[in-house]
Amino acid sequence: MTEIFNLPAMLGRWTLNRIQIFGRSGIFLCLAIFQGFLRPLRPGRLIKEIEFIGSKSLLIVFVTGLFTGMVLGLQGHHTLTQFGAEALLGSAVALSIIRELGPVLCALMVTGRAGSAMAAEIGIMKITDQFPALEMMAIDPLKYVISPKILAGIISLPLLTAFFNVVGIFGGYLVGVKLLGVNEGAYFGKMVSAVTFTDIFGGVLKSLTFGLVIAWICSFMGYTAQATTEGVSRATTQAVVFSSLAILVMDYILTSLLL
Amino acid sequence: MVIVKNLVKKYGSVVASNHLNCRFETGKVTVILGGSGSGKSTLLRQVTGLEKPDSGEVLFDGLDLTRATREQLYEKRKKMGMLFQGAALFNYLTIFENIAFPLREHTQIADNVIKTIVTMKLEMVGLRGTEDLMPSQLSGGMMKRVGLARAIVMDPKIIFYDEPTSGLDPISTGVIDKLIRDLNRKLNITSVVVSHDIESCFRIADRIIILYYGDIIAEGTVEEIRNSTDPRVIQFINGNPEGPIPFTRTDKNYLDEILS
Ligand SMILES: Nc1ncnc2c1ncn2[C@@H]1O[C@H](COP(=O)(O)OP(=O)(O)OP(=O)(O)O)[C@@H](O)[C@H]1O
Numbered sequence: 371m372t373e374i375f376n377l378p379a380m381l382g383r384w385t386l387n388r389i390q391i392f393g394r395s396g397i398f399l400c401l402a403i404f405q406g407f408l409r410p411l412r413p414g415r416l417i418k419e420i421e422f423i424g425s426k427s428l429l430i431v432f433v434t435g436l437f438t439g440m441v442l443g444l445q446g447h448h449t450l451t452q453f454g455a456e457a458l459l460g461s462a463v464a465l466s467i468i469r470e471l472g473p474v475l476c477a478l479m480v481t482g483r484a485g486s487a488m489a490a491e492i493g494i495m496k497i498t499d500q501f502p503a504l505e506m507m508a509i510d511p512l513k514y515v516i517s518p519k520i521l522a523g524i525i526s527l528p529l530l531t532a533f534f535n536v537v538g539i540f541g542g543y544l545v546g547v548k549l550l551g552v553n554e555g556a557y558f559g560k561m562v563s564a565v566t567f568t569d570i571f572g573g574v575l576k577s578l579t580f581g582l583v584i585a586w587i588c589s590f591m592g593y594t595a596q597a598t599t600e601g602v603s604r605a606t607t608q609a610v611v612f613s614s615l616a617i618l619v620m621d622y623i624l625t626s627l628l629l
Numbered sequence: 630m631v632i633v634k635n636l637v638k639k640y641g642s643v644v645a646s647n648h649l650n651c652r653f654e655t656g657k658v659t660v661i662l663g664g665s666g667s668g669k670s671t672l673l674r675q676v677t678g679l680e681k682p683d684s685g686e687v688l689f690d691g692l693d694l695t696r697a698t699r700e701q702l703y704e705k706r707k708k709m710g711m712l713f714q715g716a717a718l719f720n721y722l723t724i725f726e727n728i729a730f731p732l733r734e735h736t737q738i739a740d741n742v743i744k745t746i747v748t749m750k751l752e753m754v755g756l757r758g759t760e761d762l763m764p765s766q767l768s769g770g771m772m773k774r775v776g777l778a779r780a781i782v783m784d785p786k787i788i789f790y791d792e793p794t795s796g797l798d799p800i801s802t803g804v805i806d807k808l809i810r811d812l813n814r815k816l817n818i819t820s821v822v823v824s825h826d827i828e829s830c831f832r833i834a835d836r837i838i839i840l841y842y843g844d845i846i847a848e849g850t851v852e853e854i855r856n857s858t859d860p861r862v863i864q865f866i867n868g869n870p871e872g873p874i875p876f877t878r879t880d881k882n883y884l885d886e887i888l889s
């Protein structure tokens with residue numbers, strides 16, 4: 371009986387809790403970005419993080435992009451020939467990759483590969499007292515550890531997405547032109563005339579946003595993990611789940627704004 | 630000189646510091662003794678400004694660290710060294726880079742000079758030759774010695790050691806004890822050592838503070854502590870299983886709990 375009366379209170383407490391966490395994560399993000407531009411700048415740290423998030427994701431992004439493009443080539447050709455419009459294959463592949471699949475799939479792959487590792491790494495630094503150790507050396511851990519990660523996320527994702535797009539279009543070309551015999555001139559010609567600046571801009575905007583969201587959520591989860599081994603493993607899982615969901619939701623919002 | 634006034638810190642219902650008053654005098658080795666969970670690490674974290682107390686003051690060379698700005702705190706921190714209980718080495722850096730880290734961050738010293746300094750500090754803790762290893766390749770005791778080398782690399786004025794010799798073999802313990810003494814005697818470095826090793830404590834201490842579940846139950850020179858008539862102190866320094874200090878933390882009767 372008492373549970374029923376407690377329900378509103380519980381609901382209220384839960385909501386307040388969420389709002390508080392959200393606010394704290396917002397402050398965390400603002401501080402991390404702001405501090406990232408203060409002296410000392412430590413470009414070496416930023417390059418290290420870009421290497422970790424960016425270049426080490428190249429292989430997985432390459433494979434994902436190639437197969438996405440190949441599947442699009444196959445599916446697109448199958449559908450378009452029914453209307454005798456296989457010449458449009460190039461624009462169909464390019465538009466779906468540049469507008470949607472490039473930014474989203476790339477962001478999801480990076481979340482799985484680098485985001486989880488980011489949360490785990492920060493969590494482990496936390497349980498082994500490395501943050502207080504930095505503090506004792508008069509170094510701000512937020513600025514030293516978190517800022518470069520968030521900036522690296524924002525810088526790396528658009529670059530990875532551009533790479534994904536190129537590989538994806540090439541995958542569509544392999545299947546469409548080389549395997550199924552679509553005219554090569556038509557594949558690229560239609561693509562150039564169909565893709566507008568707005569499409570490119572939308573894709574870049576999405577990838578910038580996703581880069582920020584991944585780095586933000588994953589580093590916040592690691593930073594606020596409970597200082598136990600279970601806490602870190604929970605934070606890692608949550609980081610991946612939350613940033614994947616956030617990517618899909620943000621994608622819908624951005625698409626609706628851009629169309 | 631560090632003066633602690635009326636320090637209170639609670640974690641939920643656990644009172645980790647209960648109105649503590651004590652001082653760490655310049656050029657002296659003060660040892661904080663106490664059982665597990667008596668609030669030793671918590672006291673260190675508050676004295677170094679890593680954690681804010683619920684109330685009370687920490688006067689570090691006249692500056693109240695509990696109310697200091699971040700800049701003031703960081704300025705003071707550059708004069709402090711700290712050895713953490715778990716060494717807290719950076720797991721992504723080699724031993725060499727771990728020790729060189731504060732030098733690289735805070736000074737413009739040239740690489741070859743950094744190399745000399747790091748080699749000297751590693752020699753002091755007996756680990757020359759481990760420069761290129763990663764922390765995960767060392768044993769717990771070795772990590773602690775690297776942590777000590779890192780703590781002294783900036784030549785601090787005051788060093789906090791959280792259990793510098795726990796988990797070390799007797800010879801390493803002797804070396805570290807001597808090192809703490811030497812740093813103090815030769816360079817006049819103030820030392821605050823958390824320990825529960827009575828023998829090593831008597832060897833190195835100028836003053837001893839004994840903590841018991843958040844309270845200071847005794848404070849004084851080695852002689853005063855040795856000659857103390859407080860039964861809790863006598864039990865602690867002799868390691869008696871029987872005495873006024875209970876081994877378990879709960880008040881529930883053991884027989885009752887098992888038979889219920
Ligand atoms: N962050 C924290 N959150 C909740 N409780 C804590 C926290 N840190 C310490 N405590 C509690 O405060 C008390 C004192 O802990 P502290 O780590 O200072 O003990 P200690 O004397 O250093 O013990 P040990 O010799 O085992 O290191 C313990 O009961 C501990 O459970």
Ligand SMILES: [Mg+2]
Nearest residue numbers: 669670671714
């Ligand atoms: Mg401790």
